[in-house]
Amino acid sequence: MTPDVLTIEGLSKRFPPSIIALDEANIAVRKGEVHCLLGANGAGKSTFLKLIAGALSPSAGKIQVDGTPVHFRAPAEAARAGISMIYQELDLVPQLTVAENLFLGHPPSRFGFLDKRSRRARAREALARVGASFTPEDRVGSLSIANQQLTAIARSLTREAKVIIMDEPSAALNETELKSVFRVIRELTAQGVAILYVSHRLGELREIGDRVTVLRGGRTIETFDVEGTPDSALVEAILGRDRGFVERRERPPVTGEVVLKVDRLTAANGLDIRDFELRRGEIAGLTGLNGSGRTSFLKALFGADAHEARMSLYGKPYKAKTPRDAIAAGLGLVPESRKTEGLILDAPIYRNATLPAMQGRFLARHGELKAKTVPVLRQLSTKYGSPEQKVIQLSGGNQQKVVLAKWIIKGARLLLLDEPSRGLDIGAKADLYRLVDELAADGAAVIVASSELEELYAACDTIWVFHEGRNIARFDPATTDQDTILKHQILGDHHHD
């Protein structure tokens, strides 16, 4: 039997005070195998990878490389031990050449001077091993994403990597590009290099993987041989059987008129949404894996990203070139990142909350702006000192309420909420969805994008499944169980009910 090159036992990571991101994870990666890592959003994959690559330090547990215990304090130490990580957003320097990137941080030198000739020769060698069609002199920025991926793999080779970790390499690649990356992976494993391959997609795993370890809730559930394990067994391991029953909120049936009708909306990043419909008083949830197009869709609707569209709002043709157009048409966006997109952290609460509403007037009457803000904050049961307090001093949940207050004060009738509950504790989440409920009861139409299916399941009238930029299925959560929806998320089956 092939020896294990990387063995991990009981690896845990706790973030004080109470978050356990990884709980006694175990894995054994054999020399020359492609070992896949599967898990839903939040299963602990990123933490696991970061611990292996030395980007985080474990709270407990053992890591062994070739039977020798190791304790990485920095990624450079992991790299020296033969563990190489290729991040999803490739950490290459686009302005430098391929050769310069390959030896970034460890350039070949003679007598303290850079040895360019040796660098070029060794770069050529590494590129030949990955079957690259480009040269060491090419600028990384001018290469396709697939070729950049190959550059990153070649860089691992220059460090004599024994294990190469690839974090969702397929996310940015098309079919043919992925095929060429797979071909390289096979050649490398034939040379004895082990690959730890992370992906959401079962299809890829069938094509490239030898074994697969499933993570769920911060624990490694089981390791399977890819051959002979049916999809259903893997999906079950990803989802688990013992998930708590989520009680659906009582919602009146949606009978309002159609507010938004999207015949087709496309964007350069591959987004292609067809036949999307939203009614007055409806809460529609968007679910899907990371990169499935939820955020892109909301940003396009809001005029924040370039797109092509044929759609109507309240029966009239609608097209937003800028957020200003969208706001004028009655839309409001609670963006994915409240700190970088939603709020001006250093500014007082009331100035944040009234920013959209004050546009188009000459004088900023501060007294009036505060008077408009206070009742809305009270309606949202926001906890704060005074309206002049800076938002940076508020807790995450209360910050999110300030973002929501912007659109309530402005009087938006179509609310787009992108990951509105991210970073909120359970109480704040419950609060938030209660508010969304009230807004819908008041006649607003709401779209909520979230990676937490349970939340959508409890709160929404309709759930749309997004997969690789498309809205592939629509479910009524009252008549569908969560597992069915999750299977669609992962497998990408087309279905409309």
Place this chain on the structure above:
Amino acid sequence: MTDTVTGVAPARTSGRRVADLLIEYNFIAIFLVVVAIAAILSPNFLTSTNIANLFQQAAVVGVVAVGMTFVILTGNIDLSVGSVVALCGMLVAVLLAGGMPIVPALAITILTGALAGAVIGLITALAEVPSFIVSLAGLVSFRGITYLLTDGVPVSGLPPSFGAISSTMVPVLPGLQVSSMGIIFVVLCIAAGALLRLTVFGESVYATGGNAEAARLSGLPTTRILVLVFTVSGVMSALAGILLTSRLRIGQPTAAQGLELDAIAAVVLGGTSLFGGRGGVLGTFFAVMLLQVLRNIFNLLGLGSFYQMTVTGLIIVAAILLNRFIDIRRGRA
């Protein structure tokens, strides 16, 4: 509700309030300390003639710094202001020497300044290039145009009534007269402060500087705001150029070299963040006056400009370090 109440500010004692105010307006405290030291060092410092001089001498860089405050509040920088001051100072001299009446000459000059600023703002906003480099190009080109106006020769023979714009003495307190130039500076400070504090445009300037993406997603016309702040800076530079020429009674194409750096130093010394979103005209006003007091006291003591330059640099560094320290203490590092 399990939401914590960490966001609620504790009730403040009055002592704490005073301390907060002192931190917020530390530039005023520093200014008062420097004035006190100056008054002790030289008996001539607090005389009415000297105070009038202070305002007159601070006016040109002060007016430019007020315009610069708008630009820096959006997180940008305008290096072209010194050259725009010179260009507009020369332009008004050429127009007046050519026989044009004062009012149209002033109007054309101010429009030219506005246009110069708007061009820099437009290129910065539409091409999304750093304003540092766009305005650096402006610094060079506008100075070139200034020389081209008269082939580098100063212009004299301006009507005496034009000189009155800067040098009419206005009694402000019994026994204290300040030249109209100083008054114009103070009035422009108040107008700029009102624009920033009381209008939606002012709010938008702070919002754009505080978080441009959040501002855009809140429906703010961020491109228009950028063009407008550079236009304000251009107009202020034109006014400063007019005041300068009026005081000198001559159009001098080499005037105001390096003025942009004095203006930027004053804005930053006044507590406006180079990253945008924080600060204001009040701080700029006191910083301009502080730098002028320093220059003044060195003159009164008979110490040369070498000492002045050295100490001015040290004071700027000390003030920046102080603000940085306050930021860290407040947890904004």
